[in-house]
Structure formats: C-alpha cells, structure tokens
Amino acid sequence: MSVGRNSLVAALDIGTTKVCCFVAKPDGQGGSRVVGIGHQVSRGIKAGAVVDFDLAESAVRNAVEAAERMAEERVEQVIVNVTGAQAQAQTVGVEVAIAGHQIGDADLQRVLDQTQAHGAQPERRLLHAVPTDFTIDGNRGIRDPRGMFGANLGVMLNLVSVADGPLRNLELVVQRCHLEVADRVLSAYASGLATLVEDETDLGVTVLDMGGGTTGLSVFYGGSLVFADVIPVGGQHVTNDIARGLATPVAQAERLKTLYGSAIPSPSDEREMLAVPQIGEQGADAVQQVPRSMLVGIIQPRIEETYEMVRERLEASGHARIAGRRLVLTGGASQLTGARELAARVLDKQARTGRPLRLQGLAEATQGPAFATAAGLVAYSLARPFDVVGRTQARAASGRFGRFGRWLKENF
Ligand SMILES: Nc1ncnc2c1ncn2[C@@H]1O[C@H](COP(=O)(O)OP(=O)(O)OP(=O)(O)O)[C@@H](O)[C@H]1O
Ligand SMILES: [Mg+2]
CATH class of the missing domain: 3.30.1490.110 (Dna Ligase; domain 1)
Structure with missing residues (x-):
C-alpha cells in the first residue's frame, strides 16, 4: 500500500498508553471509512516520547500488523503523530x-x-x-x-x-518497523481536526487532548490552527497519585479511577465506601474501606492544577482572547467523571467532549475520545490543509x- 497512490491512508498514533493504527479508504462522499484497526498497549514511550527503542518498536509492529490483517492490505507508509517533542x-x-x-x-x-x-x-x-x-x-x-x-x-x-531529537527517535522507531513516514502531525492539531465542527474552527475554539502522559493543547480560529502546546502531565499522573495516596497497586488505582473517580466532589462521597486492596498485604488486612471523598480529594487537585497550567499557557500565548469561549475535551483522560465541569469552571469556557467525527467504520470501542488523534491523522490526510512544511516538503516543488x-x- 502507498499513501496517496491508491488513496489508502494509514494513520499511526503512538501514545504514552496505547499505540493505534487506522487504515482508511475514501468513502466516495468526501469522507473516509476505516477498514483496518490495530490497537495495542504502548511500551517504551514516556510523556509521548520514545524512551526504549525495542519496546516501542514491538508495540508499533503489533498495532500495524493487526490493522493490516483486518484491512487485508499492506502498509508501507504512515502518517504519524508527534507529542513529546516540546512543541x-x-x-x-x-x-x-x-x-x-x-x-x-x-x-x-x-x-x-x-x-x-x-x-x-x-x-x-x-x-x-x-x-x-x-x-x-x-x-x-x-x-x-x-x-x-x-x-x-x-x-x-x-x-x-x-525538538529535533525526540522527533528523530520517533521516526527511527517507525523506520525500524520498515515503514516510511509520509507525514508528521502534532497530536493536539490532529485531535482538533477529528473532533471540531466548522463553526468552532471559524469562531475560535480551544482543544484539550487529555492523554495518559500528556495534555495537548491547540487553538483554532478563522478555519486554521493558530496555537499549540503540550504539557507533560496526563491520566497516568492521576493514577500514580491514587496509588501513592491510597497505598494500592497501580492497576487497582487505575480501576478505582475509571470506576469511581471524579474531578468534582458530590455530597454522597463521604458515605460511599470503596474497597481498596493494599499494596503488599495479604488476607484479611489486604483490603481497606475508604470513603469515595478520599479518592476525589486526590484526583481533583491534580486535574485542577493541569487546567490551571493550560490557562497560563493560553494567557502567555497571547491567543487567549481569540481562543473563544468554546472548549473541546478529548483524549482518554477526558472521560473522567467531572472533567468537563471542572474544565468549564477553571478555564471559564463552554466545554463539550470531542469524539472522532466524519469517519465511518469505527467499532464502538474505537469511537471514543481516546481515538481522536488517530482519526485526526486520517482527517489531515484527506482534508489536506495547506502546510508549507508537512507533506509539501516531501514532494516535488x-x-x-x-x-x-x-x-x-x-x-x-
Ligand atoms: N473512564 C475513564 N476515566 C478516567 N480516565 C480514563 C478513562 N478511560 C481512560 N482513561 C485514562 O486515559 C488515559 C489514556 O488516554 P489516551 O489513550 O488518550 O492516552 P495516550 O494517547 O496513550 O497518551 P498521550 O496522548 O499522553 O501520549 C489513561 O491515563 C487512562 O487512565
Ligand atoms: Mg494521545
């Protein structure tokens, strides 16, 4: 397969917690249809940057091979996202x-x-x-x-x-999988392309891609990208805070966060008791009963602090005013209960959750906000927003x- 030559597009989202590959074909009506999906727990990536070549390579290989099998196509070129390179x-x-x-x-x-x-x-x-x-x-x-x-x-x-170094490391991982990098797209830019509607990009909108190891930020106005930034804090930090604060294994902390966690307190939190398995303990001592308010009390300050960092970066950028009143939250960590309400309050904006739009063929499991970046890489390839560097650099003048x-x- 070749991106561009026979209109197939292979998008590769190398994230801190997951690696995901979408193979898409045009649907004949200006959109596209995903015909192959590969989805794999990420390894060797920290805050969006490669920290172990071998682990990262095998995660990418597995994700791409799974997408190839489902699509019954061979992938030779990919459009890859860039996150952890100090944008x-x-x-x-x-x-x-x-x-x-x-x-x-x-x-x-x-x-x-x-x-x-x-x-x-x-x-x-x-x-x-x-x-x-x-x-x-x-x-x-x-x-x-x-x-x-x-x-x-x-x-x-x-x-x-x-930054050149982290980008070259990322490209090397892709090349080690015998894939060619057709294009590189900033993750938060791609996530915006997948989740925003035209009125939002015209009038001004802020996108927050809340991932596992990073929180990406992009601002669109007048139909195009005007600002982007990345904060190296994400859902994994919340999970680690919980593990430490409740003395529970990381896997249990992750479970507690997704099932019972919230970024905003509710009156019943004091009464609701959670069973928290203790680290290193066995038998009857192994589980402690903890009020939900304690869990929320760990989560809220971390999320609040992240949003405050976003607010500071926006203000420092000089784009705070045109960023508008509209906020779109996407990425896996945006699924936390109360994340939207707290964002609306701290950033003083109207917030909604962003899922991939305009992309056919996604199974239920891949329609969520965690797949916005992968969908956005497909959108970038289809919409071909003019970019003096991007794709144009690779081609003839x-x-x-x-x-x-x-x-x-x-x-x-
Ligand atoms: N229901 C949920 N509630 C809270 N957090 C969730 C939920 N589902 C997933 N998450 C969190 O989402 C994060 C992963 O999000 P995502 O898949 O967007 O990250 P990523 O793209 O791999 O990372 P990054 O973009 O930072 O490189 C994890 O930290 C996970 O705990
Ligand atoms: Mg991501």
Whole structure:
C-alpha cells in the first residue's frame, strides 16, 4: 500500500498508553471509512516520547500488523503523530518586495519560500507552517492577493516547531518497523481536526487532548490552527497519585479511577465506601474501606492544577482572547467523571467532549475520545490543509505550488 497512490491512508498514533493504527479508504462522499484497526498497549514511550527503542518498536509492529490483517492490505507508509517533542508555536509575518507589478503565482511562491528560513532554529524542526492571511503593504485580511498591486507582499503564518531529537527517535522507531513516514502531525492539531465542527474552527475554539502522559493543547480560529502546546502531565499522573495516596497497586488505582473517580466532589462521597486492596498485604488486612471523598480529594487537585497550567499557557500565548469561549475535551483522560465541569469552571469556557467525527467504520470501542488523534491523522490526510512544511516538503516543488493554488481556491 502507498499513501496517496491508491488513496489508502494509514494513520499511526503512538501514545504514552496505547499505540493505534487506522487504515482508511475514501468513502466516495468526501469522507473516509476505516477498514483496518490495530490497537495495542504502548511500551517504551514516556510523556509521548520514545524512551526504549525495542519496546516501542514491538508495540508499533503489533498495532500495524493487526490493522493490516483486518484491512487485508499492506502498509508501507504512515502518517504519524508527534507529542513529546516540546512543541512551540508562533505567528510570523514574512514579506517580499514586488516592485509595483501585479502579484502573480511566482510572488506567492517567493514569499512562501521565506518561511523555511524563518522557522529554522538550532536543534528544532518545523512541523507545520499554516498560512492564515496575506498582507499588501501592511494591510491585513487579504485572502487571495493574486492580481492585486502593491510594493510589498506579506503572508501571516502559524508555525509549529518541535525538538529535533525526540522527533528523530520517533521516526527511527517507525523506520525500524520498515515503514516510511509520509507525514508528521502534532497530536493536539490532529485531535482538533477529528473532533471540531466548522463553526468552532471559524469562531475560535480551544482543544484539550487529555492523554495518559500528556495534555495537548491547540487553538483554532478563522478555519486554521493558530496555537499549540503540550504539557507533560496526563491520566497516568492521576493514577500514580491514587496509588501513592491510597497505598494500592497501580492497576487497582487505575480501576478505582475509571470506576469511581471524579474531578468534582458530590455530597454522597463521604458515605460511599470503596474497597481498596493494599499494596503488599495479604488476607484479611489486604483490603481497606475508604470513603469515595478520599479518592476525589486526590484526583481533583491534580486535574485542577493541569487546567490551571493550560490557562497560563493560553494567557502567555497571547491567543487567549481569540481562543473563544468554546472548549473541546478529548483524549482518554477526558472521560473522567467531572472533567468537563471542572474544565468549564477553571478555564471559564463552554466545554463539550470531542469524539472522532466524519469517519465511518469505527467499532464502538474505537469511537471514543481516546481515538481522536488517530482519526485526526486520517482527517489531515484527506482534508489536506495547506502546510508549507508537512507533506509539501516531501514532494516535488511543482506539486507543492499546484496544491497551494487549490488550497486558495478551496479555503477562500
Ligand atoms: N473512564 C475513564 N476515566 C478516567 N480516565 C480514563 C478513562 N478511560 C481512560 N482513561 C485514562 O486515559 C488515559 C489514556 O488516554 P489516551 O489513550 O488518550 O492516552 P495516550 O494517547 O496513550 O497518551 P498521550 O496522548 O499522553 O501520549 C489513561 O491515563 C487512562 O487512565
Ligand atoms: Mg494521545
């Protein structure tokens, strides 16, 4: 199989707690249908970054092979997510002189070529460079400058860069599985592409991808990505807090969290008693009765602190205002009872849970918020949002500009 050549798409979400591969085909109506799913407990990944090549390789291999078997297709190229590589986002303006002639395709090409230079930083790699609008002699809000006159043509771009080392480690794991990396997409960006509706991306929305080892953050406005960030705290930290606080094994802490946990207290918590198996104990002493309020008392501060970090990052980004009143929570850890209510309160927004939209063929088990990133990688490949770096870099320059013309047509 080859991504692009026969329209099959293979998306690979390498997460801290799970690795997931979706093989999808176009459904003929502008959407796509998943024909193969492989899903595996993750190993060798910490806070989204590779910490053990052998373990990570075998987890990826197993997930991809399972998806291949179900799809009855061979996967050769994958679109992979990037999480644990210290993402940084910035908006830059790039300008070129046009000396008074009518602006044409060649001028657009020149201004976009400048982008690469702007994004270049030592030890970092540009992951996304999304043009949002053009300027002529400093006047903003021009959607298609071709045919216009002026002295200087500028483009506003949203750049997302990541640390080079963790990205190369991730690529190496994929290559060790004899797969080629067709594209790299920031996880929180992909999760937004899968879960948001058009009105949200137009009017301004914040996406929180609450994973096992990370909480990803992305902001969309005017139809495109404007900001992204990653906080290295996720559901695993909550589980570990519970294990430590209640002196119970991690597997028991995970069970207690998903079955009885909540991010907000309720009046009955004092009365409701939970049986908590104690670490290292056996027999009658092995189980302690603990009020649910104790469990909630461990969970709430951690989640609250994470949301406060999100609020600080948003404020520091300068995008807090355009991020809007709308918040979409996704990722496995967003399923915690009360997570949505607490987020709405701390971030002062209207919150909803985001699940993969517009993707056919997902079984019940893979329709949940934990699969937003994988679904978003498929969405990225289908929607082909114009990205000066992403896919265009890998292809010939001619294809690159042809697509930009189409992108202008489709988006403006
Ligand atoms: N019902 C639930 N209630 C609370 N937490 C849950 C629930 N279901 C799953 N989780 C948590 O979701 C987390 C896993 O989420 P997800 O699968 O999105 O992570 P990941 O993509 O592997 O990690 P990351 O994105 O950080 O690399 C785990 O910490 C798990 O405890
Ligand atoms: Mg994830």
